[in-house]
Amino acid sequence: MVLGKVRALAVCFDTLNENNLPVFSGGELVSGRVLVDVTGDVRVRSLDVTARGVAKVRWTESRNAGANTAYTQNYTEEVEYLHHRDCLIGEDRDEDGVDEGVTLLHAGLHEFAFSFHLPQMALATSFEGKHGSVRYWVKAELQRPWMLPVKVKKEFIVFEHIDINTPLLLAPQAGSKEKTLCCWFCASGPISLSAKIARKGYTPGDSIQIFAEVENCSSRVVVPKAALYQTQTFFAKGKGKEIQQLVSNLRGESLAQGKSQSWEGKLLKIPPVSPSILDCPIIRVEYALVVYVDIPGGLNLSLSLPLVIGTIPLHAAASRTSSISSHGSASSWGGVPERPEAPPSYSELAFSEAHRRHCLRGGDECHEHEAAPLLAYISEFRYLPPPLYAEVDPYPDPAEACSVLEARTLDTCPSR
Structure with missing residues (x-):
């Protein structure tokens, strides 16, 4: 065979x-x-x-x-x-x-x-x-x-899934630093840097909104920059080996002496990268956003904000929470609490009386609002003032209102 x-x-x-x-x-x-x-x-x-x-x-x-x-x-x-x-x-x-x-x-x-x-x-x-x-x-x-x-x-x-919709990864990251340049016996003014981002967790394809303030009181021309770095750390026999790679970066405008610059949500896009590896005992993959001031002829002034690259993207509700927490945050740095804002007025958030009457009668504008998400209605009605107390119906039927008005008119008219 x-x-x-x-x-x-x-x-x-x-x-x-x-x-x-x-x-x-x-x-x-x-x-x-x-x-x-x-x-x-x-x-x-x-x-x-x-x-x-x-x-x-x-x-x-x-x-x-x-x-x-x-x-x-x-x-x-x-x-x-x-x-x-x-x-x-x-x-x-x-x-x-x-x-x-x-x-x-x-x-x-x-x-x-x-x-x-x-x-x-x-x-x-x-x-x-x-x-x-x-x-x-x-x-x-x-x-x-x-x-x-x-x-x-x-x-x-x-893929070991990392959900960025957790309180730890939704917390804002912020910091500030200052540096004074010295050359022998001549010292120039300080260079200050403050930076903040909305949260710690991101997924590939997201854009990081960077809020930063740079003030240059030195005698040199400096350039604010930002970069996203990946750090690979390997462990064997009690020793570690570290490799750092640049993932993405951006550059601001040059600053002369006495000038300052503010980034109001400057975007840095995250390219397709490997998720963070945090639980493996011999391999770690970590990320950090480094906002720094490039100083010619000197050591850069840098601020590192740790990041976690996850696999489960930001949910809509978490996105609203994150945006609310970071709203107006450009004026608060280094964990300093912001000045509390005044509560919104009823005139800004509540429906007008005419609009409420129109909705009760089934106007076209009211039907357009029905297509909006339910959460919008919750936030709108949350700040409505309590209804005014009255023994008389404030919205009577038109025919019934006319008969009542005629009766009152006859009672008040003098007899002939």
């Missing part, structure tokens, strides 16, 4: 996102199929599927002594998040019994389904860095008697 050959071995996932990528989160079901295409009859001992998820860190440091390298130190560390194994054909058996339990696959395409649940624990988000990575994959291995195994590996993506 002439045995066939394995033409192809492949792994396919059942669930793909809009970009045709297998993306999952902790606790979700991962399912798929192993495809085996053979040209003739093939004897198979086993077909195993192994799913793994590993965070791995590795870098090398060398110490030099003169012209020669004294020694080289390798730093490696690994954390396993997932390990699952299924046997789709055959069973685990001893290597000596190579002819026991052999399965014969006939010519053609064969499909074998597999499925498993990701752990409910917090998983590290898939990541590729300079000194480390977080990877998840499914590997299929086809074992045949007296032949080398056929293997294939297919990676999938895991």
